[in-house]
Amino acid sequence: MNTPDQRPAADRQAPLLEARDVSRLFAIRGSGGLFRPARMQRAVDGVSVVVHPGEVVALVGESGSGKTTLGRMLLGLTAPSSGSILYRGTDIRTLPADAARRFRREVQVVFQDSGGSLNPRHPIARAIALPLQYNRGLDAAAIAHEVDALLDQVGLPPAHFRHRLPHELSGGQRQRVGIARALASQPAVIIADEPVSALDVSVRAQILRLMADLRRDRGLAYLFITHDLGVVRALADRVVVMTGGKVVESGDADTVLDRPAHAYTRQLLAATPVPDPRRQWEATTDTASA
Amino acid sequence: MTHAMTQPTPATVAPDALLDVRHLCVDIRTPGGALRVVRDVCLTVARGEAVGLVGESGSGKSMTAFSVMNLFPSPLAHVAAGEIHLEGQRLNLLSAEAMRAVRGARMGMVFQDPTSYLDPLMPVGRQIAETLQAHRFGDDHQARVLELLDLMELPHAAQVARKYPHELSGGMRQRILIACALAMRPALLIADEPTTALDVTVQSGILKLLSRLRRELDLGLLLITHDLAVVAETCQRVYVMYAGEIVEHQHALDLFAAPRHPYTQGLLRSILHPRSRALDLFSVPGGVPIAGHWPSGCRFHPRCPMAQPGICDADAPALVPVGAAHGPGADRCLRADDPQARDAWSQPACTVALP
Numbered sequence: 354m355n356t357p358d359q360r361p362a363a364d365r366q367a368p369l370l371e372a373r374d375v376s377r378l379f380a381i382r383g384s385g386g387l388f389r390p391a392r393m394q395r396a397v398d399g400v401s402v403v404v405h406p407g408e409v410v411a412l413v414g415e416s417g418s419g420k421t422t423l424g425r426m427l428l429g430l431t432a433p434s435s436g437s438i439l440y441r442g443t444d445i446r447t448l449p450a451d452a453a454r455r456f457r458r459e460v461q462v463v464f465q466d467s468g469g470s471l472n473p474r475h476p477i478a479r480a481i482a483l484p485l486q487y488n489r490g491l492d493a494a495a496i497a498h499e500v501d502a503l504l505d506q507v508g509l510p511p512a513h514f515r516h517r518l519p520h521e522l523s524g525g526q527r528q529r530v531g532i533a534r535a536l537a538s539q540p541a542v543i544i545a546d547e548p549v550s551a552l553d554v555s556v557r558a559q560i561l562r563l564m565a566d567l568r569r570d571r572g573l574a575y576l577f578i579t580h581d582l583g584v585v586r587a588l589a590d591r592v593v594v595m596t597g598g599k600v601v602e603s604g605d606a607d608t609v610l611d612r613p614a615h616a617y618t619r620q621l622l623a624a625t626p627v628p629d630p631r632r633q634w635e636a637t638t639d640t641a642s643a
Numbered sequence: 644m645t646h647a648m649t650q651p652t653p654a655t656v657a658p659d660a661l662l663d664v665r666h667l668c669v670d671i672r673t674p675g676g677a678l679r680v681v682r683d684v685c686l687t688v689a690r691g692e693a694v695g696l697v698g699e700s701g702s703g704k705s706m707t708a709f710s711v712m713n714l715f716p717s718p719l720a721h722v723a724a725g726e727i728h729l730e731g732q733r734l735n736l737l738s739a740e741a742m743r744a745v746r747g748a749r750m751g752m753v754f755q756d757p758t759s760y761l762d763p764l765m766p767v768g769r770q771i772a773e774t775l776q777a778h779r780f781g782d783d784h785q786a787r788v789l790e791l792l793d794l795m796e797l798p799h800a801a802q803v804a805r806k807y808p809h810e811l812s813g814g815m816r817q818r819i820l821i822a823c824a825l826a827m828r829p830a831l832l833i834a835d836e837p838t839t840a841l842d843v844t845v846q847s848g849i850l851k852l853l854s855r856l857r858r859e860l861d862l863g864l865l866l867i868t869h870d871l872a873v874v875a876e877t878c879q880r881v882y883v884m885y886a887g888e889i890v891e892h893q894h895a896l897d898l899f900a901a902p903r904h905p906y907t908q909g910l911l912r913s914i915l916h917p918r919s920r921a922l923d924l925f926s927v928p929g930g931v932p933i934a935g936h937w938p939s940g941c942r943f944h945p946r947c948p949m950a951q952p953g954i955c956d957a958d959a960p961a962l963v964p965v966g967a968a969h970g971p972g973a974d975r976c977l978r979a980d981d982p983q984a985r986d987a988w989s990q991p992a993c994t995v996a997l998p
Contacts, residue, residue: 415842416813523700523930553699553869558913558926565924580842583915587924610917624847626872628914630895633854633876 367442369542369574370404370427370460375436376598377422396422398598399436404542407572411579411589411606413621419598420578424544427576428462458488461540465547467531471519477530478504478515484537503533507563525556532563542574550581561588582625586610594618660728661863662688662711662750662831667725669706671934677723678935681706682887684725685962688831693857693864695874695895697910698884701931704867707884708833710735711865712752713742730830748778751824755836757816761808767819768792768804774826791822796852814845818852825856831863832856838873850877872914875899880970883907886932886942889962893972903965903974905947905987912988925988941977949978949987 378393385391397419404410414420425431426438429445437444440456448456464470471480478500485496501511507529519527528548535543545564549557565588567573577589585592585606592609594602594617602615613619669681681703688694698704709715710722713734727734729749734742754760762770771791772784780787792800795818808816817837824832834853838846854877857864866878874881875895882892883904891904902908909927929946932938938945944955960977978984 415844525930554871554910554915555699555913555926556930558915558924561915562924562926581915582843582917586917587915620844622917624844625917626843626847626850626870626876627918628872628875628899628911628916630875630878630899633879633895 366405368403368439369406369441370576371439371442372400372402372423372427372433373437373439374399374401375423375426375433375438376400377419377426377431378434395598397426397433400595400598400600402427402576402593402600404574404576406541407568407574408591409568409575409577409589411577411585411592412595413579413582413585413592413618414595415580415621418595420595421546423595424462424546424576424578428460428544429456454488458484458538459541461535461538461543463528463531463535463543463545463548465551466527468519468522468524468527471527471530473519476516476518477522480519480530481534481537484534488538499537503537506536506567507533508559509533523556525552525560528552528556528560529563532560532567536567536571540573542576544576544578546578547580548577549584550579557584564588580621582610582622594621659689660687661690661692661730662686662865663726663728664707664711665726665728667707667710667727668723669703669710670721670723671717672719672721673935679723680720680887680934681710683962684884684889686882686889686892688863688865690830690863691857691861692880693854693866693878695871695878695881696865696867696884697869697871697874697881699869699931701886701934702884703887703934704884705835708752708835708865708867711833712746712750714746714752744778747774747824747829748827749829750831750833751827751829752833752835753817753820753824753837755839757813757820758808760820761816763808766805766807767811767816771804771819771822771826774823778827780827787826788822791826794825794856795819795822796848812845813841814848817841817845817849821849821852821856825860825862828860829862831865833865833867835867836869837866839868839870846873847876853877870914871899871910872916883910886937887934888942888975889973890943890976891972891974893965893967893974894969896969897967897972901967901985903972903979903984904943904976905949905984906943908987909946941975943976947987948989949976949981949984951978954978 375397376395376399377397379396380391381394400423412420412423422431426433445456481500481503482496485491485499491499504511504514509526509529549560552560561584564575568575579585589606592603592606593600594615596617602609602618609618613622664684664686667681667684668679670677670679684707696704696707711727722735729745734745761767768788771788775784775787788804789800792803797803797815797818838849841849850873853864856862868874878895881895881898882889883906885906891907898907902911912925913927927946940956940958941960944950955977958977960975962973962975964971964973976984
């Protein structure tokens, strides 16, 4: 949901999470030898991204563009080869212990397939209880209460879902559990890596609406990693377009989608299927007359 | 098997249909008895025609496709009733051996995740050649493999043929799978979510390829997807499935211009597109009921804004034919002729501002 009035306010605030000129190199497998340095692949190449409190930033690009690696660096899961990740203005490598704990609590992640990140032997209540116990230090009674409140908030009636195992849930329900677990830590920003691309069109909208509501109610910020420009239009304030590890275009979501400046962005827009079958017949007559 | 049963009944078989599915029912055996997951599905695909089969997960669209191929993921699933005709031959009475000669030769199938259908230890060219061997295709398998790779618009065919699946991108692997499916020049290709796991730019390439193959090879294409935008790009006719039944079918131009069933209207409104304005992140409330727990009356009534107590929850609606601008269609809604039902969710259906 684009709420233009929130944007200037977000710009005035100090950035919550920032990647400053980060690069990440990976050794190409099998390229190095005992006396021969491995050839390096630049997955991310001098990228800067800023997420302000309450802002939704979409990171767009296809597989291999480096968007997931950038997301992992912002989470502190992958260290940048050069450049720095700043959390509330401080490099995450130099955060003192208590600030580092706050960083890990306030920056949460939702993956494409939440099912893969849930322990198949643990009921979902336990998956949500763990961050409550470790990140927030609640006692057993408070945890039970909070788990129910979180399940309720993501639209899973607790009485019915509390004791379910991950395999008993549908893809959309598992994604809701993933969001509830991220919310349990009371995050300031959620890094969502393709959170809806594995879901049906109808469930997709339900999850996106939930995420939009949470942003409105809790002032959550999102970094949305996606290749779906429809999702970008529906949710994002700003877009960062990546290809080959570099940022090729960034700006206000409406501007980028309406007047794409870079050829790759235009190509991405042209590739998005249009729900209008008339184009088929127009295309066929074009080729017939040509 | 009696001889009489193998005779197709000419009156029910559409003359120009390549694939003709009549009153198909699919059951799954469970300890509690048979569970009907597909009920009374009729659909046809003509030569050179792309037909979309659309619905949410659990609607029975993949089960319908598996019935045609007789390739059920579990031995517990089976065709309980109905007829499947391909080129006038009734498939669901064939012996397993006779079916093997049809499957892969007269019809091919591609799936959502090409990686899991390719052998990681074998060059892809040899995997395509395996299809040719299995069906005893001529002598020169090598030439046919290269010809197929060219047809799939893969550059440097000879080099690609020697590669292993992990050396290829997702889009290229899907092209290899399509090449396998088309190796024996089948008349029908069934594609089950062929682009769902792919990037949009790669998806667009695969859809263009499928459309080109359909035109050039006069191929019948049954495209199974949950994405109506993909259907709009590719298909001429559309079937919408919900809870194991077909709830609407129409020519694509009619379906997108004037969807009759409230479910179809809901699916159309939930499409997200970067060019559409005023999006409210619409979705049809609730979810598809679990197989075996179908609601009484119209199976969609608990989620339907048009549902009327005493009518929609009482009588199971039949699939009623309707004439539309571009060809015959049908819908399974008791209130489809109500003027209000034209806009069941009472807002403009998917407003797309085209460039």
